Amino acid sequence: MRDTVTRIIDVEPANTCVFCQTPLDGTAYKSDLAWITELPCVQPEITQYNVPVVRQEAA
Numbered sequence: 001m002r003d004t005v006t007r008i009i010d011v012e013p014a015n016t017c018v019f020c021q022t023p024l025d026g027t028a029y030k031s032d033l034a035w036i037t038e039l040p041c042v043q044p045e046i047t048q049y050n051v052p053v054v055r056q057e058a059a
Contacts, residue, residue: 003037 013029016022 005035 013026014024015026016024
């Protein structure tokens with residue numbers, strides 16, 4: 001079974017290089033795709049077992 005994309009976010013390209021602050025040409029960009037799968041919080045189900053126990057006196 002393949003997962004289906006449920007949300008798409010278009011990230012705007014930077015105007016300048018984050019390392020040297022050189023202006024960047026926005027027309028030179030191409031788009032790469034990246035996916036993140038978010039897992040929902042899971043509520044654990046905790047089961048308590050009350051087990052009857054008989055203790056026998058040592059003879």
